[in-house]
Amino acid sequence: MHSDPAEVQKSVRTYMMVFGALLVCTVLTVAANEMHLMVPLAITIALVIAGVKGSMVASVFMHLSHEKKAIYAALLLTVVFFLVLLFIPMLSMADHIGVPIGMAR
Amino acid sequence: MQIPYTVEARPDTGLTNGKLGIWLFLASEVMLFGALFSAYILLRVGAPEWPHGELSIKLGAINTVILISSSVTMVMAWASLKMNNWGRHRLYLLLTFLLSATFLVNKYFEYREHLEAGQGPWHSTFFAIYFTLTGLHGLHILGGMVVMLYFLGPGAKMWKTSPEQFTNRIETTGLYWHFVDLVWIFLFPVLYLL
Numbered sequence: 680m681h682s683d684p685a686e687v688q689k690s691v692r693t694y695m696m697v698f699g700a701l702l703v704c705t706v707l708t709v710a711a712n713e714m715h716l717m718v719p720l721a722i723t724i725a726l727v728i729a730g731v732k733g734s735m736v737a738s739v740f741m742h743l744s745h746e747k748k749a750i751y752a753a754l755l756l757t758v759v760f761f762l763v764l765l766f767i768p769m770l771s772m773a774d775h776i777g778v779p780i781g782m783a784r
Numbered sequence: 785m786q787i788p789y790t791v792e793a794r795p796d797t798g799l800t801n802g803k804l805g806i807w808l809f810l811a812s813e814v815m816l817f818g819a820l821f822s823a824y825i826l827l828r829v830g831a832p833e834w835p836h837g838e839l840s841i842k843l844g845a846i847n848t849v850i851l852i853s854s855s856v857t858m859v860m861a862w863a864s865l866k867m868n869n870w871g872r873h874r875l876y877l878l879l880t881f882l883l884s885a886t887f888l889v890n891k892y893f894e895y896r897e898h899l900e901a902g903q904g905p906w907h908s909t910f911f912a913i914y915f916t917l918t919g920l921h922g923l924h925i926l927g928g929m930v931v932m933l934y935f936l937g938p939g940a941k942m943w944k945t946s947p948e949q950f951t952n953r954i955e956t957t958g959l960y961w962h963f964v965d966l967v968w969i970f971l972f973p974v975l976y977l978l
Contacts, residue, residue, distance in 0.1 A: 687866040694863070698856045705848050709841060712977040725973035732969045740859045740962045749797040750807050757811040761818045768826045 697739045704732045791948045806956045810963050817967055820920065824913050824974065835910045838903070840894065844976035847890050848968065854883035855965040858958045865951040870943065873954070874936070880961070881932045884925050891922055914975055921971060924964045931957050 711724045738744040743754075788794075789801045797804055828834050861876035898904070898911070905915040935954065942950040 684867045687863050691860070691863055694856060694859050698852065701852045702849065705845060705852065708973055708977065709845050712841065712973075718978075722978050725977055726970075729970050729973050733966050736855060736962050736966050736969065740855055740965075741959055747798040749799055749804060753807055753811055757814050761814055764815060764818045765822045765825070768822055769829075771826075 693739060697735050700735060701732055704728050790952065791946070800952055802952055802956050803959075806959050810959065813963060817917075817920075820913075820917055821970070821974075824917065827909050827913055831909060835908065838910065839914070839976045840897075841976050843890055843894050844972050847887050848972045850883050850887045850890070851965045851968050854880045854887070855962050857883065858961045862951065862954045862958050865943075865947070865954055874940075877932060877936055877954075881929060881936065884929050884932070888922060888925055888929075891918065917971055917975065921964070921967055924967070928957070928961050928964055931960070 708725055708728045711728070712721065716724065743750070787801070791800065793799055794801065794804075857876045857879040861873050861880060864870075864872035864876055895915075903911050905912045935957065939953070940950075942953070
């Protein structure tokens with residue numbers, strides 16, 4: 680986080696550039712949707728653009744590009760548990776307990 | 785008794801207590817929304833078919849632009865304090881508040897349209913997860929608005945007694961607000977487009 684007013688003044692320009700980039704990305708998301716692409720491709724494109732937008736918000740507006748180690752450590756742990764949380768229900772697909780032999784997916 | 789480390793950083797973390805606190809809170813929020821996104825994936829993967837075009841992309845896109853704009857005005861409210869410009873800070877904070885109110889008004893019209901068409905959370909799995917995710921997000925918007933209203937009103941007095949602490953409070957509010965924006969950035973394509 681910048682504490683010097685002159686540094687903050689410089690950051691304002693970056694904020695405006697990111698604002699513009701976020702608007703462009705939003706237009707791109709809607710435009711990609713209008714192209715009626717195959718579902719897997721549409722999902723990939725939409726999530727990649729959302730990822731780019733999210734990264735810009737986190738790194739510039741939330742100042743994550745220059746933060747203290749304690750915050751990075753907490754966020755790293757969060758990302759690990761987030762991914763576990765996101766994908767652990769998928770394990771239920773591999774759970775064949777109680778399913779007769781030959782009927783398992 | 786004075787709350788320690790509100791202005792100066794703790795020697796061990798290099799952060800003020802408020803900043804570390806809000807980041808830990810945001811980490812818990814990631815898990816909360818993560819659980820719901822996980823539920824969405826599971827429901828969608830398990831559904832024989834998933835509806836498309838049920839929501840107004842135009843309204844969703846407008847709300848995306850509104851929230852992005854509110855993130856910019858929020859960061860500018862903080863930057864203005866850093867540059868010692870109280871008037872600009874008030875203007876940007878008020879703009880952020882108004883933009884968030886506009887977001888909720890749009891959401892109200894969107895909800896009303898669906899409810900009048902009988903498309904409530906009971907209608908289908910899609911609308912159940914749609915109302916759950918956007919409803920929880922809307923509550924977060926409302927929470928942020930309450931905090932902003934406090935800093936526009938009685939909370940603003942602190943600027944005169946402890947400007948640095950006030951600036952840190954606005955930064956903390958901003959971090960929460962950007963997170964709410966970030967969640968919407970993912971909600972929009974997931975619910976409205978895919």
